[in-house]
Amino acid sequence: MKLVKFRVCNFRSIKDSTWIDCSNVTNIIGVNEAGKSNALLALWKLNPASGGEINLLEDLPRNDYSDLKNKCDRLPFIQTYFQIDEDDPLLNELIDITNHDDSELNLLYIERHYDGKYYYKFPNEMNNKELNASDLKDIVNAKLSEINGISTSTAIERKFKLAVVDALNKIQSYLNNLEKITANELSKIKTMASISVKASSKSEIKPILLEIQNVLDEKILTLKKPPIKNDEVWKKVINALPSFVYYSNYGNLDSEIYLPHVIENLKRTDISGVAAAKARTLRVLFEFIRLNPKEILELGEDKQNLAKEDIEILAKKREERTVLLNSASSKLTSEFKNWWKQGNYIFDLRADGKFFKIWVSDEKRPEKVALESRSTGLQWFLSFYLIFLVETQNKLKNSIILLDEAGLSLHPLAQKDLLNFFKSLSEANQIIHTTHSPFLVDTDNIDNVKIAYVDDNGYTVLSNNLRANTDPKKDNSIYAVHAALGLNVSDVLLNGCNPVIVEGASDQYYFNAIKTLLISSGKFTPSKDIIFMPAGGVKGVAAIASIISSNTNLPFVLLDSDASGTSFKNKLIKDLYKDEPGKIILLGDLTKKENIEVEDIIPLNCLSKAIDKYFREVDEFDFEDIYDPAIPLITQIEQNAEKYNIELPIGYKVELAKAAKSKILKLKENDDVEKQNIWLDIFNQINH
Template identity: 45%
Template sequence: MKLVSFRVKQFRSVENSGWINISDVTAFIGTNESGKTNLLVPLWKLNPAKDGEINAIQDYPRDEYHIIRALKNKPIFIEAKFHLSERVNNKISELTGLPKVQVEHVIVKRAFDGEYFVEFPEAKGPIEPDVRFIRELINQTIQDIQGVSSTIKADEALKENILRVLDSSLVELGSMKEDTLDLQQMNRIKENLQGIDLSKAAKRSTISPRFGQLIDEIDAKIESLDIPELEENEEVNQYIVERLPSFVYYSNYGNLDSEIYLPHVIQNMNRVDLGVKEAAKARTLKVLFNFVKLKPQEILELGEDFPQGASPSQEQIEIVAEKKKERDVLLQSASTQLTSRFREWWKQGDYRFRFQADGNHFRIWVSDDKRPEDIELEARSTGLQWFLSFYLVFLVESQSSHEGSILLLDEPGNSLHPIAQRDLSAFFDNLSRTNQILYTTHSPFMVDPNHLDRVKAVYIDSAGSTAVSANLRAGEGQVKQTQSIYPVHAALGLSVSDTLLQGCLSVIVEGPSDQYYLSAIKNVLISKGLILPNREIVFIPAGGVKGIAAVVSIITGKDQTLPFVLLDGDGPGLSSARKLRDSIFESSPDHVVLVSEVIGLVGAEVEDLFSIDFLADIVTRMLPRPADLEEDFSDIIQPGIPIVSQIETYASSNGIELQKGWKVELAQRTKTQLLKGRTVKNIDDNCLEIWSRLFKQLLEE
């Protein structure tokens, strides 16, 4: 089961987070006290791998504590949507009788009293048989039986009775006012057919088997209808809850010490009353010894010497010496293994580890090319200590007790150097092949500018609750929100600086949604050989038209070569284009490109670069669907009108609230859909022609 999205409600500082879409790696950025931890913890408590008990005093919202405490049925605080594996999907389809496409996704909810609730959002229930289908089934049976010639005298009477019953069933079907048959009506049809007693038919009868086939087909339809409602199907609910992935929450990574007292290690590994810090260290030591296949008790025993004052024989001396030699070989072998495996992950130096045991003490020494002398681990950088501890815990536990778990990391890598934090981001990419990862951070070096679709901004809204948005500029009027997304600005600045040094082609766009669209279009055009850029094309979001001039001044090359600017053809875009062409771009007005001029559609925005049917289908799947909705968005879409205005009008007319960041979510969904191989093959030729024309204009400087 793979986590697709989740929603937190009435948990600590979170009133209602809204549905948060999740990738293999998802980052939550925000200021201190914005509530980032309060998004991870309830997800952990959905199905914790360890600890994670619901605590009323800590977890209920303080202003509603007295209300929730008095409720008999406690409110749901976490909802998580999962995509089922093929094996689980097949089993649920088998248990429910529903087609697999209706049970591909499941939503699991948990209330403060610990109770679970299971829901299949796409399930429509069993399909009621069509009256016309049943009529055709009976008519075909009549034709088959009428065409049977039999030499058995008893068959003639049976044939007459069967045809009479089938005719009466057709009459009853003709009186039906609905187009489909419910369970009660199907049972009535079956009762009518069971008026024929086939037990008295001749053994060699040729009519009886054909009539029995009809009854079997009617039974199959009844069986598909006669299944319990999904919410009441305890077997299905239990099956799903038992297969939930466990959630592993880490906020303390238990840095290793350089000198370890083995008797304490052996004792602490079995204790449950340790403090948080000591428990974290005990866990790290346990995985260290597991990783290098050493047992603390064995290391201790192999190093045992003679009691003080003892007079050992030569044979005893040789036995003790042999044991110590074996211990040295074990430690050397384990040291070599750790050194070799650690180099695969850590790129900040060529480190070598050496384990040493001296009596009851176990030491870890570290050396590298720049500092070849052995130095205790504790005397090396905090970053190295942290990364080694982190590496051991996650590499070992993700392959054993945490296999398939979803990892929730609170502020990982704070003590690492910025370059090492980037390595940690690469570590996450590798680890996410087996474990989805959600983490919180303040650091721009933990934000991958090539994957901004992974980043969610967390901030305090005007009501004082924790809010989260995929739109990194959602709630921009609030100072706290601007502070929350500062790491993204910094990450983008670092990314831009790096790429500028490599001589990329910079194109400034209004916002992140434009960046998603154009990056995806670029990849499609390159894959089809329609453009062959000789340098990287980078789309830099300016945070709206007001920020364009500032970004231009930052990234203009030393030779004063101006970047390109791509603007929407709406009012703000047209106004900005005029100002830029009359000032900064007076010498290069063709570097200011309007989408409306490229497409030839008044008011066109970047969304209008796509086929209207292609985008309308994605919008239809993205928007909530009220129960009284009569027409989907794709049913009312009109060509020749900018699609954004149509989306806003449609939502307003149908009482659909467009969430903050909806344009960014639409861009992310479009990018994902567009880059699927099957979709790329079917891109509209007119779209390809427009895209090619736009990019050739950008490339022809």
């Protein structure tokens, strides 16, 4: 089950976050006090792996507390949509329980209210009470024509044919008076299709009649399906719902832990903020080593005048404690090594009187050093690791990780390593993390980046749209993205990457996905990493090319072969690219077609569903049915939008690219070979 989008309402500083799309790794950026943490906290409380209790005094917006505190039984604070994939066992279980189709069950909406209760539904559930009569008319007409074309050789079969044709003609007449059909009307039609006349033993007509009767049975079942929601379905849903693991820097472990304070704080229920975060991390630490802090304290106390047998008992207990600590130290050292590649660390957990201490050494510094004397980055990662490991009980799947200002104390290079770590971890666990560090912004997947800012009323708002140049509040939040793109340019210059300038963000999404697919399938092996850099339109190409070019090498430029792209290619060849015209790739030159844009080299099935969403108000609209490969795809979309008075949103091409990206990555080797060959031509030209 995968989280596809969420919305926070009436939670702390958030009145309405707006809907935010989620991917395997989602990054929320914004300045301090923008409210990023509150978005994560609301998500955590949907289904926390541990803790995450709803606290009205802390969680309700202060300005509206008096108005909202008595509405908790109907007041949601978190709303979510989850995708249930076809390989998810839950989907088959729900199909078996409900007898509904997978298309009705593959999207789940679930929200949680302030009273702790949940509301859920399946938005694609078909609640039809009637069907279009025309669909059944077409089936009956087709079968009637088929039967009329069958010759009969026996009297029994001729009699049977006459009875069947007569029944189907009556059904036709009945359907001609209807636009819609109810379950009762379908039952009448089924009675009309029940023929008492016997067929011959080798009848060719009888199987056709049975097909019609089966169709009628299926349609009756469709209209009489019970609602999806029931107690058994809810049990399946809540058991399969991913748990959320939340971690912030406030929970970082100290190297020296004073046990009396630990014992006191673990009992308290009135602590919050930093103290609560520390207590939570300490709780999981002691769960990990399987020792009670009170027991550790008692074993460390000096006891006077003990009898010989009591001394022996105490000695055995202390020996057992040492064995447990050594075992926990070895386990932590071994398992942590699989997570963090910044060093080969050895942990030593020790109890000393009233203190519990964590010592660290590594290959470069073999001497044992207190944890607090090592980097804050190591402290952060160790603490997060323990939280995740213990709260998910070693179940790495079906948990969504929420990280607040993840790795902010890490060195920039370590932050970039952390970003790569997120990508590997997200293969089993979705990650949503907040940051204002440009080193933790994935410039290859800008569509995964969301912004948080404070609106004019002082409320936190989240947005999927990074193009916010006209709003100073959003400009401040988006600064980390601009900085990250600048750093990406630096990487290109310093690390010898192969830069390719594309016209816009949508082109970057498409070609990054294509690059990943071609490399992973083994079809393409780049001599250098290829970096696609959006220019914000053809007019920005020359400026970016000048910035990132060396004295001898200009970057490749990939342009649509529409009017503006073709015109700009000619301009570049006359000026900046006069000595290297081969580095300007026009899509039309590769496809031998005019007016080709990047969308025209993308398989239609990667785009059609996203296109259909813009036309959902048009009855029975299916873009694949009307698509003409001889006309540019974008032209067709905009012509149909004008025809049906549909207003396409600003930046809709970027949204199409985002939707297509995941489908491109799932393409098989034999899917749309013609277009995959075009992709290879482009990448081979860049590579050589």
